[in-house]
Amino acid sequence: MKNSKKELVGTHWGAYWVETEDGAVVGVEPSQNDSNPSPIGNLLYDAKDSDYRISQPMVRSGYLKGDSNNRQSRGMDSFVPVSWDKALDLGSSSIKKVKEKYGNSAIFGGSYGWSSAGRFHHAQSQVHRFLNRIGGYTASVNTYSHAAAEVIIPHVLGVDLATAGDYLVKYDEIVKHCDLCISFGGIGNFNNQVLSGGLGDHRDKTTFENLSIAGTEVISISPFRPDSPPNLKAEWITAKPCTDVAIMLAIAHHLETSDSADQDFINRYTVGYDEFKKYLLGHSDNVVKDADWAASISGIPASDIERLADKLTSAVCPLITISPSLQRAEHGEQPFWMAVVLAAMLGSIGKPGGGVGLKWGSNGVGLYHKVPFKWGRFPQGKNPISESIPVARIADMLLNPGGTYTYNGENRTYPDIQLVYWAGGNPFHHHQDLNKLRRAWREPETVIVNESVWSATARHADIVFPANTFLERNDIVCRSDSYISPSKQVSENFGESRSDYEIFCGLSERLGVLNEFSEGRDEMEWVEAIYHESFDNAEKAGIKLPTFEDFWEKGDPVNLESQMKISKRDNFIARFIDDPNRNQLRTPSGKIEIFSSNIDSFGYTDCLGHPVWFEKSEWLGAQRAAHYPLHMISPQPHNRLHSQFDFGDFSRKDKTNGRETVTLNPEDAHIRGITSGMLVRIFNDRGACLAGAHLSDHIMQGVIRLPTGAWYCPNEFDGPDSLEYHGNPNVLTVDKGTSSLSQGPSAHSCLVDIEPYKGHAPEIHELLTKR
Incomplete structure (x- = not known):
């Protein structure tokens, strides 16, 4: 007899009733409250794909052996499965070593927060709370988006x-x-x-x-x-x-x-x-x-x-x-x-x-x-380390310890990072100039990653803790509109995977801060505490939430809009x-x-006291356009969130022969001998990638469009001689701050050229599933 289950699961793209049989997802139905549900929910069918999920703790072979030059093999080494005790012992000892030798500012706590819509299993809150409990970390400020x-x-x-x-x-x-x-x-x-x-x-x-x-x-x-x-x-x-x-x-x-x-x-x-x-x-x-x-x-x-x-x-x-x-x-x-x-x-x-x-x-x-009160949350605590960097300056930080830069009126110095702990994100998706990031990623002594799938970030780690997904745990989702809903575990953990909370509890215990991190609570006790905080805040604003018992037992989204007094002025x-x-x-x-x-x-020369038109180094009017005459824009994909579940059928259906699709104007294609569906090479002096061509009159001449999110799949070379096989535009984008004021990412300032590709193109599935 099959073991069937159906529960409401919360995601960043909506709430879905997910049905499983023996752990496999067999049905995904949007919540009846959603008048225009996102089709991205179809990606959930592939959430348990064993070709891509990480089933047990893994350690990079060179790191495990202690090879003197092992850092240079990050991203190319094979991985060795180990027990949870071995992985947690190795992770905690590496953290302790860096703390004692360099201080907590040598730890960079990386996370981008999109791994879960839940208030408790929020990877950014989890990793930052853990690092704050052991003395702090170098943080990042602002977002790649804005x-x-x-x-x-x-x-x-x-x-x-x-x-x-x-x-x-x-x-x-x-x-x-x-x-x-x-x-x-x-x-x-x-x-x-x-x-x-x-x-x-x-x-x-x-x-x-x-x-x-x-x-x-x-x-x-x-x-x-x-x-x-x-x-x-x-x-x-x-x-x-x-x-x-x-x-x-x-x-x-x-x-x-x-x-x-x-x-x-x-x-x-x-x-x-x-x-x-x-x-x-x-x-x-x-x-x-x-x-x-x-x-x-x-x-x-x-x-x-x-x-x-x-x-x-x-x-x-x-x-x-x-x-x-x-x-x-x-x-x-x-x-x-x-x-x-x-x-x-x-x-x-x-x-x-x-x-x-x-x-x-x-x-x-x-x-x-928005609701007129604050939702409850998993508290991160206060970071004892005051140092931080603009989020898009990670590679510069790793490559230039002690180097100086400006940010929002301040003169700052990059810290000397010796340990990167990443949970809930994929910098090899959203960072610019991935060949530069690849070089920078080899600088720290240790890279630890919590990850559920074999993303490029996991492949470039030393220690990989297998994290479960939002299908495999309980949480509370406080929507960005007026809804709040439970998100229930509908499937058992994949393999030996654990939640971020369980992973950090294991590390906290070894580092002597378990009580401070967990406060003696398990998953459901934290979920209930976060709900009660929301309940109390809502009550102060004159809004009534159901009791936690009713909320959790009923399992439906709760809409608070009718109780909200909305004044347009x-x-x-x-x-x-x-x-x-x-x-x-x-x-x-x-x-x-x-x-x-x-x-x-x-006194910045690239951001004056009023709005100014500044000449760009990369745009169609620049001298550089004589060598790279096409302007590449790299928007968010329409069929996934960033790079999440890129291996799923719903994401792959819009690719061309397994690679991301690049859109270009027919005139630009004709000049270069490119036809629709052809495999093409997009390149500049930072790198190159392959993509499938799509011709359209809906894009202006001189511009190409390559969405982000294709999993980074490079050959063994760095820089201009490298070739990324999957269609990741960030091997081409420049890693340069927008200005001395904000140091934001400059992804859309990118000149390239494009040509038919005649060489050997490996099958993507084989590359991404090779261990």
């Missing part, structure tokens, strides 16, 4: 980026009031499938339908037509990637010189416009930022730029939206800053449905109303607009900072 914007927006608006994105404008207000929306980078809808806490109800489809019915005019400025949903019937304007700031400056110039700028709004709510105007008019640098100037940079006709400016001027409630992709590029701070300035010149900031939308088309921004920007004297922003001036004296005082 680093440049996360640093610049507090200077300009006095709030963090998440607050600005959530409250500056809402989609329901856009539907009612906005008559013109100009979207720089488009309004991609597939990125709304996933949120940090997942979703109870994906409302993006309905919202976009309502926007279309309302007749809001949408203009998408992007190199890729599908960056806006087809039902919006958006006008598509193609501009050279990374030139959006020049276009916005030219629109601003037209507003200023035609006396269309809202001077009353500027005087009442902003500071520093006169200084910015000198730059705009060319008084400070002898370059007038008019439409002809911007046309020569962006490739958009000057008449179209002036038309956009006139449309914005005549609109009753205009809206400027900015995709987060624009700030993952050289000088990525500038488009977000300039969008705020342009909206201020239009006087539309604070109008319901107008102003500026930041992080637009990503992670549900503007779609959902109760947010920081509305209060500021209503009374800027009583409700000042948390900026030095208390106003929107068109010119920031604070940033100006840093």
